[in-house]
Amino acid sequence: MRHRWHPWLTAAVVAMVTVAVATVPMTAQQPLQLPDIVDPAFTQAVDRFEFAADGPAGPGWTRPNEPARKYFHEMLPALFSRTVAIEDDLPQPAALRWIFTGPRGGLTVELSEGNIKLSERWYDSAQLLGEKGTLIQQEKAFTGHPRTLTVVADAHLSVHILINGQDLLQAPMYFDVQRHQMMLVAPRTQHLVVRGALLPPEIKTAALQIDADNKQQTMLGFGGSPGIPAYAELSERGKTEYWHLIRKYNLLLHREYPMGTELKQDLSNFDDLSSATPHYYGDNFPNGEVSDFDYSRRILALGGHVIYEMWALPKWAEKPYDGPVKIIDAWKKPVTRQADVEQYVRIVVAYCRMAAKKSGRPPMIVGIQNEVEHIPSVYAAMTKSLRRELDKAGFKEVKIHMADAPYLWMGVGRVNDLKQDSEAWKETDYVASHVYDWQKYATDPDRYDEQLQAMRAAMGDKPYLATEICLNDGKLQEPSYRVAFQVGQLYHKHLTELNAIALMYCWTILDVEQPNFGASRSLLIPDKTHGNVPVASSFQLRILGAYSRHIQEGMWRVDASAPGNPNLLVAAFAGAAGKKTVVLLNRGTDATRVEIPWGAPWRQVEHVTQYEENEVVTAKSGLRDVVVQPGEIVIVSTLERGD
Template sequence: MIPPEIASQANFHSNDSTTVVAGVFELPASELAMEVWLQGDQAKPVFFKEWLTACFDRTLDFDVWEPAGACFEWIFTGPSGKVTLSLASDELVLQQSFHDSFYLNSPELIFDQDFEVPRKLWFQNEMSEFDGNTGINVHPEVKWAARRCALPSVVKSVRLTLAHNMEMAVWVNGEKMISQVCLQDLHHHQLRVSDISAKCSGRLLQPELRTVSVRVESDQLRQTMIGFGGTATPMAYAELSDAGKERFWQFVESYNLRIQRENPIAGELRETMDNWDDPDSAIPHYYGDNFPNGNISDFELNKEFLQRGGEVWFEYWSFPKWMVHDGETYIDEKGKERHGPLKVEAYAESIVNYCRLAQQKAGRPPHIVGIQNENSHPKVTYHAMVATLRQALDDAGFTDVKIHMSDANMLSGDSEWGKLYADGVTRAQTFTEKPETWEKIDYAATHMYDFQQYFDDPDHFDAPMRELHALYGDRPFLSTELCVNSPRYQMKSYRLALLMGQLIHKNLTLLDAAALLYCWTLLNVEQPSYAWTRSLLTIDRENGFDAIPSSHQLRVLGAWSRRIRKGMTRVELVHDHADLQMSVFIDGKGGQTVVALNRGLVAIRLDLEGIDLAKTKWVEEVSPYAANTVVRACQDPDAVYVIAPGSILTLTNVPLGQV
């Protein structure tokens, strides 16, 4: 049995070929021209009724190709813009357009030179000269990223693919002609010709469903989970209405975001250490034209996390000036000169002070303390920080507070970014090379912002991940900060979130991550792209200052976080399909969660062995159209589960957390 929400995304028919017929077309659809408002007469288009999957492969297989000099267009539309594939005369053009901003209007069409009121009526302008169309648009639109090539005189087939790695490619007669990066999500597609004298007909083809056999080896145990979370910045939380705060905690519970990674005041901390949680001491983060929204503590907020069974982790980023030797310099691990080596005793004393205040105000000290977020030091300083901090915590009675190694910006020193910034492999070498230091470290950790350099080839990241794992061995690993911060990818794109889903999967299966933290769980910003890519939740100011998902990142992380609870253990599995990324977690009491991501262009039918599917109570789907949509599954060992291209299925009997 295929649950209806899954079946609706898997419109595949069975035959012996590698493709199946998804529809037929004939252009013009009517011999009569139709008048499109402001565009003039044109042949009636063909609209395909399907909702496209996130990743897709579609082919137009022509029986008749007689364009008669007309322009033939295959148009794909989505929330941000469109992609137009044009075949005219002897040229093929692949063109992206955007239509989601007033800015995309030409200013000359709106204002005169003195920026007074418009002098031309809107229908008197020459918008066609701006946007390249035969008529005018009544919506903002700008053409972008055109690629051209020669078109064969005879066209038998045209194929367009949109892949998980952001590549959009076009084949003509089976030969790859053009490719380009496309971040846009595309939902619908249609065909049209510019003249009714053209004659074009044929079939729309798509790949056939593929069955993948997976064997779960439940006796092969891996990491035991701590959980998921990130940083809910207190200044954003304070902006929420009462209803918004309630909604925030509903997200925390249902998405299991129970780890609050404290981002303390750092550089603005006074030497008297009396302003850890003073809102007036909060500093703006570096996200655009932002109000103070960054480094500050809120012990009442932390207390809420603790009372809901969560954890609080503490880690400095920058240090206040009084904590460094002002006027002196040192050379860090990347060979860069920096100001002021650390006063290690003052550093350790301040963390103990924070722990005492947390004990008093939140009810307990942080569960885990990081050595320092990202910033670099000489090796001798790192070793002194670990030894001094561990001794100071123990002397103060905080023997249960664990320590994780300093988490670097990047994972690999071989990446372009890793050559400039601190990397996790080099940092792990520093902490592990001295046994007396490493024995005081409870968790390995790093960030991995350089993964963005390999969005076009995510598996390139596997080798440095394995190199890092070999260094820390059986020490638990914490993935302490995930998000997208490259200027190239600042867009509200589902496939961008799907790439981050691949990073989540790789963290769990290649690094045995016991915890995964997004950069921010809640952030309030002015420029919207910081919410799209840095945060899971943001504030809906237009609807009562509510807490809402800021992009597709929440639903993708939720494919794992919602049903993988603290204490569950990952088990090994075996399959041979590169585009299926799958993991299984059990709790030892009959609870189990299976997460399967299909990054390919072909729908996958799961054939699972070694796990009791009759236990499955719920199926959750993640796609461009489904935000962790829950389907009550038939508890049937013969149930059929199909994963559409670019979607994620979670099969589970683990209930959601409740407020």
């Protein structure tokens, strides 16, 4: 199969192609015997179809000699299971095609006598017209009598095709679909009839158990790192809208990507936009690492906090690595430089002074260093020296978080190393790490629990900051709700398994030309076609907003679960003055009616789906339960969060 690249053909598609099973000739297959099943209950059908190959042509344009298709008038949830029942065996040589379509791609399931086919296709570019857009194609031979055909799009980023309940075909499915239809393929000269019905999806029930007396972590909040050059490019109207979105989504943690390698030795360009350290993604124009004290002042005025952490240091603040052993960084490169601790501390303390002067307050937290590998003794020296000099300079209230690693497993190692120096561990106020290793488990997030539990055990009672979350793995560059929903599972696990007090996306705003970089790395991008105003880059903003909008600083998590329903992920929070929030994430393929036994004057119910962007409705008086659709996040809260 020949594969073609086009601007929107993301790495996710290419990655899926590499694992796609090419069509196997029928003669090479061992037919699978279908199980016999009781005739399905047609009386429960939500819709019916009947095709006659030699019947009247359907009305309308472009299909002059084709029986009318059957269009099912529903908008599919992101995750679903749909089943059609078929009255009799398909007559030869007829084939029944079940077509699913979405904004960028779709899939087709074709059932004929003794054979089932699955095709995935992309059609969002002129380069993908016709067969060129079909990049995944599988088929399976069978014997027996097909009476039900089921398509399942699940929370493992995959699609499954079942006949009579038997799973016959599976393929990766990273894109979204929204609608579906059925058509008959058969000679128009033969009287071939196919009848069937769409069966109703199942609705499950669940009852929550909430232990409000079992208090867990107290939240600090949510946020990310703004690309200051991207923010600076916004129009005045755009900046007004930007701060509206920051407030709407409660993204009040400003994690700086400050001036790094381009910082002058006299420290005169902390906030000089023209000398921002360039940050490159693909062929996009460079974004930059630089401080903006006016931005910090605005965050503080909203009740937010600033977190400062350097990445690569300027050359004059480094020295040759002189450690006793060879070390390799996360990018498999040998470490040849290390921090000059004295110069590093001088930079951070000077930044705190300037921040206090220009924004009105020093940062709340200073991180040791972002994603740079040192031997443990250097991290320890940086921590102890920084604490000492901050105190001397009058910044005793400024807290310190450990050097965050790119991967959680590396973070666990850094925690264990830091604990070997009792003074350095004592002076570390927060544990912190990035979790880019989670992407290996994106199709089965529960497998990441072991890593989360290892960090929870290592860090003890110190609070945890999730300082950087985003998608940079090639196979996850599809800007779909389904991919973003997986990140929602990661948020839930951080809050409920790791007791994270803060969740921060990598970039709050990023300037891009190649859209998949914005969709995966940043919550917002500047819309240059509408006057440089910020817009959501993808579904990532609404997914994070499902948690950030109704979980405020100072609220604490309480134990909550849905016994017997592992696909309903529950997080519950309480706070002063009767604040309560419950977040329900349904990763199953069935709708679930959820009983909420936590008595409260609920004010709002918020819905997050591929169609609803944090849509708020007023809670009904005496609300006791809600229905959560598959792939939906529902938030029930006593807080009132408007637009």
